Amino acid sequence: MKPLHVATVVASLLALAAAVSPAGAVTFDATNTASNTPGGRRFDQAVGLGYAKRVLSDASTFIWSTFNQRSPAGRKPVDAVTLVVEDIGGVAFTSGNGIHLSARYVGGYSGDVKTEVTGVLYHEATHVWQWNGQGRANGGLIEGIADYVRLKAGYAPGHWVKPGQGDRWDQGYDVTARFLDYCDSLRPGFVAQLNAKMKDGYSDDFFAQILGKGVQQLWQDYKKKYGG
Template identity: 75%
Template sequence: MKPDLAAAASLLLALAATAGAVTFNATDAASGTGGGQRFEQAVGLAYASQVLSNASTFIWSAFNQTSAADRKAVDAVTLVVEDVGGAVAFTSDDVITLSAPYVGNFSGDVKAEVTGVLFHETTHVWQWDGQGTADGGLIEGIADFVRLKAGYAPGHWVQPGQGDRWDQGYDVTARFLDYCDSLKPGFVALLNAKTKDGYSDDFFVQILGKSVQQLWQEYKAKYA
């Protein structure tokens, strides 16, 4: 049987960028699908690789990780565009998977959307998670906080003050963290650093002098 040359070509279709000692790779493993083709036309592997690099540099600055010793020991960050559904994207260790069907079905500026998604997912590569003990809503909120500060928050996000719980995750928690960061610039960087070896809600008290619930009530009152 002859090998599937199209499939082989799609696996080899990759480009890389670098920042410091880290390599950033992008591969389209779904180039035979509509979503994969739209990714290549509207975003492109070279651009995606550069976004991973730019996002990492932005995250290191946002987390005040000025040297490699402050960061996770990651040598390469890889993006793979896959023909998978059920999620926009997900990250496992240093591999980011982007859903080709999501790209194909997205209505709007897909390049801007993918850029924002990659800032979010790249944050998961570099952020600490309390050795697995940190609240999932906080982890997602920090990733969206980075996306917000980078200027890639989409228009459908909640407005400041909206949401039901501080740890609701994603845009709700991102807006709350932005408020906390306004009280003490660099708050999120300090919170992330404290989360390297474990996690406690008391970190909010240690950094801002108030419990997270009190901060949430004051945040809600400010935008009531």
């Protein structure tokens, strides 16, 4: 048997590692510090830490694809994403690369809690990876992009606004997500281009630079299309 060159073996092992680990060198971890509460117990029973870690990995891969970030060089330099289920109010929040999920929200949710938590994690994982215009982008757009990712992943809840609804393009969350989906339909890859521009700063003029129309005109066109 002909001996293999060391470099060939190493290259083959690296290729195999990349194939079985789509999230690359990023690690994902989840803990539940509220297991002694009703919501924490429901999380353990209906969702589970193992499933949550898989969702974080799958969501990250989906986000990189949505943002057209095929190589780690184009992404935020994050090597670990963590989730903590806590006895806190609200739904969830993200600080840096750490996601915090409310056990109280999990405990009080009346629908399919596993699907809901999955959608929340897609939204929050987007906050880990998205660019924020060096802090200059408005919060409505940041939240809208996170909900856009949740929408494209197929986890938009039934109570979200319908296309064309809302008062302002930067109202945030589902309103802005629907508007961004419209913008992306005009130029596929628009959200990826917008996010890329937001690496170094932010201006509403980014919409015109990519789509040839100002954001207010695009909002008017969007409302008109859906009879808003």
